[in-house]
Amino acid sequence: MTTVEGQKSGIGKDLVVYVCLLALAGIQFVIAYQNIDIGQKFTRMLSVACIEAGLAVLFFMHLWSEKRAFLIFVVVFVISVLLGMQYGWTDSTRMLVGAPFSK
Amino acid sequence: MSQADLSLGGHSTSAVIEPPFSIPTKKLAMWLFIIADTMTFAACLVAYGFLRHGTADWPRPFHSITNVALMTFILLTSSLTMLIGLRSAKAGDKATAFRWTMITATLGIVFALLHIREWFGLIDEGMTMFKNPWGTGLFGASFFSITGLHLTHVVSGVIALLVVGVRYKSGRFNADDIEVVSLYWHFVDLVWMFVVPLVYLLNLSQ
Numbered sequence: 001m002t003t004v005e006g007q008k009s010g011i012g013k014d015l016v017v018y019v020c021l022l023a024l025a026g027i028q029f030v031i032a033y034q035n036i037d038i039g040q041k042f043t044r045m046l047s048v049a050c051i052e053a054g055l056a057v058l059f060f061m062h063l064w065s066e067k068r069a070f071l072i073f074v075v076v077f078v079i080s081v082l083l084g085m086q087y088g089w090t091d092s093t094r095m096l097v098g099a100p101f102s103k
Numbered sequence: 104m105s106q107a108d109l110s111l112g113g114h115s116t117s118a119v120i121e122p123p124f125s126i127p128t129k130k131l132a133m134w135l136f137i138i139a140d141t142m143t144f145a146a147c148l149v150a151y152g153f154l155r156h157g158t159a160d161w162p163r164p165f166h167s168i169t170n171v172a173l174m175t176f177i178l179l180t181s182s183l184t185m186l187i188g189l190r191s192a193k194a195g196d197k198a199t200a201f202r203w204t205m206i207t208a209t210l211g212i213v214f215a216l217l218h219i220r221e222w223f224g225l226i227d228e229g230m231t232m233f234k235n236p237w238g239t240g241l242f243g244a245s246f247f248s249i250t251g252l253h254l255t256h257v258v259s260g261v262i263a264l265l266v267v268g269v270r271y272k273s274g275r276f277n278a279d280d281i282e283v284v285s286l287y288w289h290f291v292d293l294v295w296m297f298v299v300p301l302v303y304l305l306n307l308s309q
Contacts, residue, residue: 010190018183025175025296029168032304045300052296060182060289070124074138081142085149
């Protein structure tokens with residue numbers, strides 16, 4: 001395969017990912033107008049956003065083409081820290097219902 | 104020779120120092136920056152979620168999705184133009200790479216202008232960092248903080264694209280530098296994918 005052919009096929013793949021991202025972004029806007037409660041909206045929108053982010057990182061940022069060890073390092077490290085940030089939600093619920101914080 | 108050449112005890116030894124994960128140093132540095140910046144944005148969004156969840160009179164001031172949809176389209180398209188620029192740079196087509204990098208920067212400028220126009224619209228409606236006519240003042244603080252941080256990243260990205268693009272054209276930078284700046288630009292796009300649903304779409308007036 002020549003460089004030009006390789007470049008064209010690469011752009012073809014990029015276009016597919018781009019269209020997928022546009023479609024997923026469109027789905028988020030559709031979810032925004034669904035007649036469901038805010039918790040369900042949040043879950044659905046966040047799920048779509050995670051899929052979008054995954055596609056962008058793997059194919060636009062070419063993480064998929066990097067060494068597997070690096071891919072695993074990035075994914076495991078980022079997900080661990082993001083999960084660690086979720087510890088405060090119970091206190092947020094306390095704020096909402098006016099319950100006192102534990103001493 | 105690109106790698107270190109060591110001379111020990113009179114014996115010449117060629118030592119190949121592999122960068123971690125076999126990734127060029129500049130690119131690895133950008134990845135580490137992106138990972139760190141992910142934590143910054145994640146902390147802001149989680150703090151925002153905490154406040155939104157725990158505040159009963161959270162405002163829903165957005166009436167239309169037109170502006171945010173247009174901004175999303177522009178930013179996603181700018182990622183595609185950046186990719187085309189990068190592929191051209193890797194193929195050695197300098198003129199095309201420069202052109203697409205400049206198109207990406209222009210789209211970034213359009214995005215920033217739309218963003219600022221939206222801010223002025225909200226300010227005209229009476230929203231500031233600490234108060235607004237619709238509910239808790241925390242909304243303005245979190246909205247301007249998150250979108251302001253993102254806008255700062257967009258503006259920095261545009262400046263980086265212009266500088267790297269011009270230097271690439273003049274021969275001082277190479278395709279690897281375009282790749283590094285493209286990583287940053289895609290990250291800015293990626294963050295927007297979370298800002299839109301959490302900050303805009305969940306606050307649409309029904």
